[in-house]
Amino acid sequence: MEEGLRERKKRETRQRIADMAMGLFMIHGFDKVTVADVARAADVSVNTVFNYFGTKEDLFLDRQSEVGFLPSGVVHGRRPGESVVAAFRRDFLQAIEERDWRYGLNDGSDVFGRLVGDSPSLMARMRELEHERNTNLANTLAEVTDADPDDLTPQLVAAQILEATRLLSRNAVRRKLAGESWSEILPWLREQAEAVFDLLEKGIGDYGQVLAEKIASPPKKTNMST
Template identity: 40%
Template sequence: MNKETGEPEKPREPGLRDRKKQRTRQTLSDAAIALFLERGFDQVPVADVAAAADVSKPTLFRYFPTKEDLALHRIADHQGEAARVVSNRPPGQSPLDALRAHFHARLDARDPVTGLNDDATVRAFNDLLYSTPSLLARLVQYSNHDRDALAEALERTGGADELTAKLASAQIITIHQTLAHENWRKLTSGRTTDEALPEAHADADRAYDLLATGLARL
């Protein structure tokens, strides 16, 4: 949020060097995910990923510190999303209302991060994610970053004290993860996204109603 105008700040466009790095990271991640989906995450050594992308292992590790990061790069653009929603919400809108509206919008858009997407490739990736313990463990670290960023945004723009912001952000991020997992379970049971969408919206409302009951001061 721009402090002078009160308008949401526009993200800065990356420079040429950053765009080249982004393309390289995307190429490496795409090569890795293709192998993971074909053979299974635990059956693919990092050396095979490097060979498929035609880079050395040291080069690969400069872009991705861990093997798990190669897979989770697919959701990297959602890092800090909840904090951005809170920071850039319109004047007069509460943090919870902004986050609720955003989650509903992502459901309608069939955003893969909500778990409600039955594209074959997205389904295969989510199946890989939710069935691989090391990926789920690494996802927790990603979630911790989201939790801390959201807590800072709630404290800075929502008027919450530090502890309340931390408690609230922990609950909100956990709810988003739980809803995404439940939506994935709906699809694995054989339902289509169109069939599961009304219940997914109802689940989201139930979750945010519970949050509002306990977090009414935000």
């Protein structure tokens, strides 16, 4: 359905407020900027800001409603015969190549990460969002697999997949913050992603088994006496 004039103006106002807010956050830091500062920069009233965003954290995380259901979209977008893990592997590797924001791999992700790390309230909100994403994905997995309400498998699978992608993304951002270029990070991230998804596909049942066998059976000492 074609967007009406009123809806378009509301969308543009919301985007202008979010853009102004992010600009201020990047310059001054999240905690030092007030909603009144954002309202002045966007040339709107404080009430107008709160009409579009419930909290100051929502101003920073203006895509949160979309982000929360992106993993469910990956599940519904599987190719014929494709497993859930394979779909996430394909989606994550594609995001690496495209530097896409959906996994926090876009330009500016290091700035975003620094701002979050400097603000306790943003860190708390990010944890809430991660919980919401896990819940949404678990519900989707339960739906598509027709899982029993008491079956914990959808929750386990959702937690494992999303924590794997978060681990990969966070470490990529950490290396960027440490001064590495994307050209240096890219091959490492691609290799790590393949290894992580291999592990998710095969399971961790034999992880550490070889090491345990070596510990249980240390090499025999050679008699050096003559």
